[in-house]
Amino acid sequence: MSEVIVVGAGPTGLLLAGDLAESGVAVTVLERREGGVSNLSRAFGVHARTLEQLDARGLADRLVPMGAVLRKVRLFERVEVDLGALPSRFPFLLITPQYNVERLLLERALAAGVEIVYGAGVRAVAQDAAGVSVATGAGEFRAGFVVGCDGYHSVVRQALGLPFPGKSVLKSIMLGDVRVAEPPAGLLTVNGVGDAFAFIAPFGDGFYRVFAWDRRRSVPDDVPLELAELREVTRRALGSDFGMHEPRWLSRFHSDERQVPHYRIGRVFLAGDAAHVHSPAGGQGMNTGLQDAANLSWRLAAVVRGGAPQQLLDGYHRERHPIGRSVLRSSGAIIRAAMIESAAGRALRGFAARRALSLPAIREKITGQLSGIGYHYPAPHGAPGQTGTRAADQPLTGGSRLYEALRHRRFVLITDPTGHPHPTGHPDPTGHPDPTGHPDLSGWHDRVHTATPATPATHGSPLTLIRPDGYIAWTGTDTTGLHQVLPTLVGAAGSRTL
Known part of the structure; x- marks a missing residue:
């Protein structure tokens, strides 16, 4: 079983x-x-936080060459979101099927x-x-x-x-994978004009993915889609159909918001x-x-x-x-x-979006949400303030990185790079002294990997425990707290090994 x-x-x-x-x-x-x-x-598309998760599984560097790197995402008209400043090894959106x-x-x-x-x-x-x-x-x-x-x-x-629960937002969305005679100027082109909306992006294999929607025509998902209809709606929304031809897939679907x-x-x-x-x-x-x-x-x-x-x-x-x-x-x-259908509404939309993106705090929030980098989990009551936040990749001694260490599917304990005793001076609960600042993980070594950063700790604590999904599980200054939290996260010491 x-x-x-x-x-x-x-x-x-x-x-x-x-x-x-x-x-x-x-x-x-x-x-x-x-x-x-x-x-x-x-x-x-594969966003930065997902690429980090794939990096922690040894897959990101294989996937990136399969797609096109997009450092700026255009939402509509001249409104662009710049991903190039993301605090990540992958400051971009990867366009790949x-x-x-x-x-x-x-x-x-x-x-x-x-x-x-x-x-x-x-x-x-x-x-x-x-x-x-x-x-x-x-x-x-x-x-x-x-x-x-x-x-x-x-x-x-x-x-x-x-x-x-939820509802359908858009019905009868057209979807196609096509070749084009005239590639768009940008990697990702999207716009809505009046009653038409379209999006086009390259797959990297000679085909382009096209989304299109016509406010004037709503039909069931099983009604066959012809290339001529996809071209006509794209032309209205983007000003060109880019010479679409040789579709390998045409379909309709509806877009829901449900949870x-x-x-x-x-x-x-x-x-x-x-x-x-x-x-x-x-x-x-x-x-x-x-x-x-x-x-x-x-x-x-x-x-x-x-x-x-x-x-x-x-x-x-x-x-x-x-x-x-x-x-x-x-x-x-x-x-x-x-x-938004009216010209006045679209003008106001563009002005408001550009104004918001000009403010650093709002720009950081928008790019963080879009890329996934900005999301964090709430810390349980009484947990250190860093708990639940994303752990940024960092170099470790020996030439490796944190996200390479996470490939073992174990927790990673980042220790004090100075090797000095912890400020509290608390002994290890197992009875073993901890004079060097490196805790005794007897019974947990199969589930917790100890690593030392190449530069001083960035989280303000000599000990930082990173979950296998790359979020901070605990920070502290002594091994007493570490040994108290480990059984709730990885299981009892000496139990069935991973």
């Missing part, structure tokens, strides 16, 4: 499954498709030993005190925990009886589009799902393999639900601004 079942082999499910397998958890992925990576995907991300995550998951069962559409999910049973067309499966990463029409969510009220019900979790869907504005959908997976995977590994208390799993909903709500609001604001 698997310890965790992941439903859905899209990017969210594959990142989660790969993390768990690399942590020693037995994982089965159930996928309703018959196999392979689909190239019929809507996602087109979702299937490139999915392919790398699939390779990693399989290499880690993940079992993927294709043609296993879920029919029912039932949980009891001991585990969860999942009935599929390929048979019945059982595990201690189940994570539904099965998209907008999530059967797992429906089986839990959870509502998916499930609970990301966890007992032993069952929801992540990605099964938990929240947003407008495509800002390209944050896939990115938010991957961040969900990164947040949940280390918690499940700590509980399943490290013996950490199950209350640790409650933090997933507590941290990720507000982020999903924030993305829903920000992407919705972008799409509503783009839909």
Whole structure:
């Protein structure tokens, strides 16, 4: 029996499954498709925080050459968001199709030993005190925990009886992957004019992704889309159709804003589009799902393999639900601004946006939300103030970096680079003296990796504990506090190893 079942082999499910397998958890992925990576995907961009998460899995440097780097994002007319100053190793938006991300995550998951069962559409999910049973067309499966990463029409969510409140924002959006005879001047071109809206960006393989919407024409999603219609609406919105030809995919879809009220019900979790869907504005959908997976995977590994208390799993909903709500609001604001119909309204929109972006605090907030760099999690009551904030990459002694150290799927304890005793002088609770400032991690060395920065600590404390998802778990000045917090985060000392 698997310890965790992941439903859905899209990017969210594959990142989660790969993390768990690399942590020693037995994982089965159930996928309703018959196999392979689909190239019929809507996602087109990978933001900085997601690239950092992929960097912590050894994948970012493989993905970046597969796409086009965009350091400025044009929202409409002359309004641009500059990502070049982001405090990250990846100060840009990477334009690349979702299937490139999915392919790398699939390779990693399989290499880690993940079992993927294709043609296993879920029919029912039932949980009891001991585990969860999942009935599929390929048979019945059982595990201690189940994570539904099965998209907008999530059967797992429906089986839990959870509502998916929200509404459709745009209907009959046109979507196409096409070649162009006259490439746009910029990497990403987007604009809304009157009753037409369009977006076009390169995939890097000779094809361009085009979104288009016509306020005057709303038809069901299953009405066939012809290239001529896509060209005509794009021409109205952008002033040119760029000589579109040779479409490899044309489709319609509708854009909803929805979020499930609970990301966890007992032993069952929801992540990605099964938990929240947003407008495509800002390209944050896939990115938010991957961040969900990164947040949940280390918690499940700590509980399943490290013996950490199950209350640790409650933090997933507590941290990720507000982020999903924030993305829903920000992407919705972008799409509503783009839909303004009157010329006067569009002029006011441009003026207000440029004015806001001229103010450093607002500009930093906007770029932080768009890229994911600016999000942080609330610190639990009584926790140090840095708890829950994103840990920036930093060089370590020996020539490595923090995000390279995170590839071990363990917590990383950043120690005092001076090697001096800690200010409090407290001894290690195990009875071992701590004269050099390097704590004794006997019993936890398999789950906590100790590293020393190449430069003095930036967090104001001799000890900083970094979670596997790259957020600060704890900071302090002595090993007493460290040994008090470790059992709640990684499990008991000497328990079943990762």
